[in-house]
Amino acid sequence: MxxxxxxxxxxxxxxxxxxxxxxxxVRSAAAADMTIGFIYVGSRDDYGxxxxxxxxxxxxxxxxxxxxxxEEKVPxxxxxxxxxxxxxxxxxxxxxxxxSFGYYNPHMVKVAAKYPKLHxxxxxxLWSDKDPKNAGSYFGYIDEAQYxxxxxxxxxxxxxxxxxxxAKPIPQVLRNINAFxxxxxxxxxxxxxxxxxxxxxxxxxxxxxxxxxLIDQGVDVLTCHVDGPKTMVENAARRGAMVxxxxxxxxxxxxxxxxxxxxxxxxxxxxxxxxMIQAGESIPNFYRGxxxxxxxxxxxxxxxxxxxxxxHADDIKAxxxxxxxxxxxGPIMDNKGKTVIAAGTERGQKDPELExxxxxxxGVIGAxx
Amino acid sequence: MADGSIxxxxxxxxxxxxxxxxxxxFLFVSLGECITERSGRIxxxxxxxxxxxxxxxxxxxxxxxxxxxxxxxxxxxxALLGALHAGICSLPRVNDVAVGxxxxxxxxxxAFFLGKPLIExxxxxLPAIDFGWWSDIPQLRxxxxxxxxxxxxxxxAPILYWAFRTTRWGLLIRTAGESSDAARAMGHSVLxxxxxxxMVGGFLAGIGGSFLSLFYPGSWNEGLSSGxxxxxxxxxxxxxxxxxxCLWASLAFGGAAALGPALQSVGVTSGYxxxxxxxxxLTLAIMIITCSPKRTLTGAPAELSITR
Numbered sequence: 001m002x003x004x005x006x007x008x009x010x011x012x013x014x015x016x017x018x019x020x021x022x023x024x025x026v027r028s029a030a031a032a033d034m035t036i037g038f039i040y041v042g043s044r045d046d047y048g049x050x051x052x053x054x055x056x057x058x059x060x061x062x063x064x065x066x067x068x069x070x071e072e073k074v075p076x077x078x079x080x081x082x083x084x085x086x087x088x089x090x091x092x093x094x095x096x097x098x099x100s101f102g103y104y105n106p107h108m109v110k111v112a113a114k115y116p117k118l119h120x121x122x123x124x125x126l127w128s129d130k131d132p133k134n135a136g137s138y139f140g141y142i143d144e145a146q147y148x149x150x151x152x153x154x155x156x157x158x159x160x161x162x163x164x165x166x167a168k169p170i171p172q173v174l175r176n177i178n179a180f181x182x183x184x185x186x187x188x189x190x191x192x193x194x195x196x197x198x199x200x201x202x203x204x205x206x207x208x209x210x211x212x213x214l215i216d217q218g219v220d221v222l223t224c225h226v227d228g229p230k231t232m233v234e235n236a237a238r239r240g241a242m243v244x245x246x247x248x249x250x251x252x253x254x255x256x257x258x259x260x261x262x263x264x265x266x267x268x269x270x271x272x273x274x275x276m277i278q279a280g281e282s283i284p285n286f287y288r289g290x291x292x293x294x295x296x297x298x299x300x301x302x303x304x305x306x307x308x309x310x311x312h313a314d315d316i317k318a319x320x321x322x323x324x325x326x327x328x329x330g331p332i333m334d335n336k337g338k339t340v341i342a343a344g345t346e347r348g349q350k351d352p353e354l355e356x357x358x359x360x361x362x363g364v365i366g367a368x369x
Numbered sequence: 370m371a372d373g374s375i376x377x378x379x380x381x382x383x384x385x386x387x388x389x390x391x392x393x394x395f396l397f398v399s400l401g402e403c404i405t406e407r408s409g410r411i412x413x414x415x416x417x418x419x420x421x422x423x424x425x426x427x428x429x430x431x432x433x434x435x436x437x438x439x440x441x442x443x444x445x446x447x448a449l450l451g452a453l454h455a456g457i458c459s460l461p462r463v464n465d466v467a468v469g470x471x472x473x474x475x476x477x478x479x480a481f482f483l484g485k486p487l488i489e490x491x492x493x494x495l496p497a498i499d500f501g502w503w504s505d506i507p508q509l510r511x512x513x514x515x516x517x518x519x520x521x522x523x524x525x526a527p528i529l530y531w532a533f534r535t536t537r538w539g540l541l542i543r544t545a546g547e548s549s550d551a552a553r554a555m556g557h558s559v560l561x562x563x564x565x566x567x568m569v570g571g572f573l574a575g576i577g578g579s580f581l582s583l584f585y586p587g588s589w590n591e592g593l594s595s596g597x598x599x600x601x602x603x604x605x606x607x608x609x610x611x612x613x614x615c616l617w618a619s620l621a622f623g624g625a626a627a628l629g630p631a632l633q634s635v636g637v638t639s640g641y642x643x644x645x646x647x648x649x650x651l652t653l654a655i656m657i658i659t660c661s662p663k664r665t666l667t668g669a670p671a672e673l674s675i676t677r
Contacts, residue, residue: 043481043591045488073481073591196633199645202592206645208585209387209627213634216379216508231586234491238587239511253491367638 034094034274036060037087038070039080041100042202048228048247053099053123055248056266060274069093076102084111088118095119095277097270109135119277124172126355127285136283138269141290141349143179144320145262146223147327148298148313149244150183152260153221154191155309156242157184163214163241164195165207165224165232169368171357173225176262178361179327180223180244185363187312194219195366201227211235221259233258242304249299260313261299268294290349292321334359335366379508380631386512387627388620389519390585394419394594395619396522397577398601400529401570403612405451406605407533408566409546409559409672412454413469415574416598417476418447422578424480424487427589431492439492440518440579447575448568450476455567459560465674473599487589495584516584518576522616525573529612542566546670574598600648607655609668622648 036057044054054070061068069091074083080103087093088111096118098108104125112120112135125137153162162184166173177195184191194217196210207224211232214222223244224232230253236243237254245251245261276283289295298317301310319325328351331343340359341347347354360366398415405412412418422443430439454472458465498520501513532539544552545562552559581597582589604622608614629644643650 043485043488045485046590047489194634196630197641198630199642202590203595204586204588204590204593205391205595205597205626206630208587209383209391210630210634212386212390212511213379213383213627213630216383216511216631217634228590228592230588230590234588235586365636365638366633369639 033065034278035067035069035087035092036274037084037091037093037096038068039074039083039087039096039098039100039103040070040072041076041102042073042227044070044072046228047230047250047253048226050099050227052247052264053097053266056264056270057097059267060270063271063274066274067091074100074103076100076107078107080107081111084108088115093118095121095274097121097123099123101125104137105131119283121273121283131285133285136285136287138273138287138295140264140269140293140295141288142262142264142296143175143327144290144349145296145298146176147179147183147320148317149223149260149262150180150185151187151313151316152301152305152309153180153223153242153244154184154187155306155312156259156304157188157191157221159218159220160188160191161217161219162191162193163211163217163219163222164193164364164366165210165214165222165226166195166197167201167203167226168199169197171355174357174360174368175354176225177364177366178357178359181361181363182327182332183316186316187309191363193364193366195360195364197366198226204228204231207231208235211241212239215239215241223261245299251299251302255302256304258299258302259305260301263297263299265294265297268297288350290320291317292323328354333362335362335364337362377635379635380628382508382512383627383631383634384624387631388624389512389515390623391626392619392623393516393519393522393580393584394577394597395601395604395622396519396526396616397580398574398598399604399608399615399619400522400525400612401447401573401577402602402605403529403570403608403610403615404542404573405563405567405570406673407546407610407670408542408563409549409670410455410458410465410563410567411469411602411673412451412472412567412570413466413599413602414450414454414472414476415469415570415602416594416596417473417480418450418571418574419476419578419581419598419601420480420594421450421476422447422575423582423593424484424578424589425575426579427492427582428484428487430494430583431487431490434493436493436495436583439583440495440576443575443579444572445575447571447573447578449571450575451568451571452564454571455560455564458567459564477594481591484589484591488591491588492583494587495580497584516580518580518584522619526612526616533612543670546672549672574601577601600652603652606669607652610670611668621651625651 038057040050042050044050101124104122112132120135122137127137181193198206221242222236229246233250233253237257242257251258326346328347330341330345332341334340425446426439426443429442430436457468497514501510545559549559604618608618625647628647
């Protein structure tokens, strides 16, 4: 047998197939010039944290030339590295959004260091100079929206008792509780916020029990900071209490009881990121913002919100958007009587001290440990 | 009180209310497991059955608008999963504990997969019966909004207790559980008895799941059960395979689950992690008190693979 001839023919066939393949490859790459990967820790229609991100991803899907790949329920372990690797190597993703807190270090940092030409954007992490330059962290000052919810809640409560169903006493959660309470005291100086920690991000039975206990104590307006506010919203509405939402708009769940809510506005932020990359600009590694930067927003007011409450809340909202208002402005005491922000001190939103918050302000009934 | 609050009374009331609200899934799963284990088989898959029951009940209630059809669907789903467990365990040299663990993962996984589109919609809920009409304290009235399923469970416990002692099929189940040889000698198929017992157990566990999604907390999501099915299986062991003790144990667990949030609401805020762990501490305490290295567990069916 003439091996040389056969092998030459095979070589020709092979190279022809290769050329064809790469031509097709180029064409499909041109059809979608950017593939973006989204990774969620839970289910993307949880009426909460993950749904907020998925709504942002949905806006990107509609942009021309953008392909979005998504994976849900990826644990905060090595699993997320594997998901990122497969999105990069199999789907050709060049921009990745691992959206859960625990994905950042070491997982995303490791993968970002391995693929220095790709972009990695993480929600909630604290990017530092030591981390790869192609990695970034973004987050919103959602406490601004919680402050507005607090004002509305302060006007809407009859008993002066507000309730907060919280997961864990970490700085982001405490900041929301404190902002909500400070807002409420603006409307009603005697208002108090009773907080119950359930111990974890998704504990539906505990959340329902916490909601019932709060209402038994005379609380008539509730809000929360857990992954899925659906349980709290539905159970509170059943007991005739009013609610302020969190993460996304939950008004369809309880149209009559829903006052307003603190929502993420990833629909506005993610297209901005994509435009920056397409224009060849670099996204700031540490990206933060609030109502002004359109990273957070407030749900539309429910029918139960009075004209007075709307006016006051809109006024403060306008000042926050203009950047002329400070929420954490001294003197602020914690609920043990210690001064935590001295008179004359203003802690603006970007103040790193606020990201270390470990106290509950005066007017909050509860403890961090 | 003038502001409508009832102060420290919240705690006993919440524990009482919690005992009624939270205990129902525990009650159904533990009664179901009681029947299965009395026949000589342990079905650890009831966690999966509970979650599948919750999902199918919610789905059927959403699609048909009838929560009772949802409860029925949950029961049928549970019975089918029970049949699957019993069917696999009928094969020679199959370990029922291992099959149970596999079915637990299968049930939860399948429920999460099929339940994906059900997280957002709101399904019709089961109605509650107002037993607090005589009271003008709103908190008490809320605690006395009792669901029919709870009442069925409460009635079912003494019926089972009685049935295990006096009825023909109750004695048959026990015979299969105590000595399969004796049951065989009497001309009964042990496998068939166990198949039926596991199916009935699954049926009840599925109904327990429907309570979770259709009454309290009252919606379908993936964290809904958070291990209640497996806790209920453990509960059967410390209830000594006695349906009446299952009832009391379920009530105690429900009350204990309400303790953490209730204490925080009245201002006992230190150590809430400890109070949140109350049901588990209770389990450990009872296990330690009732266990002895000198004797085997009283009341344990002799054919059960964990006691053999």
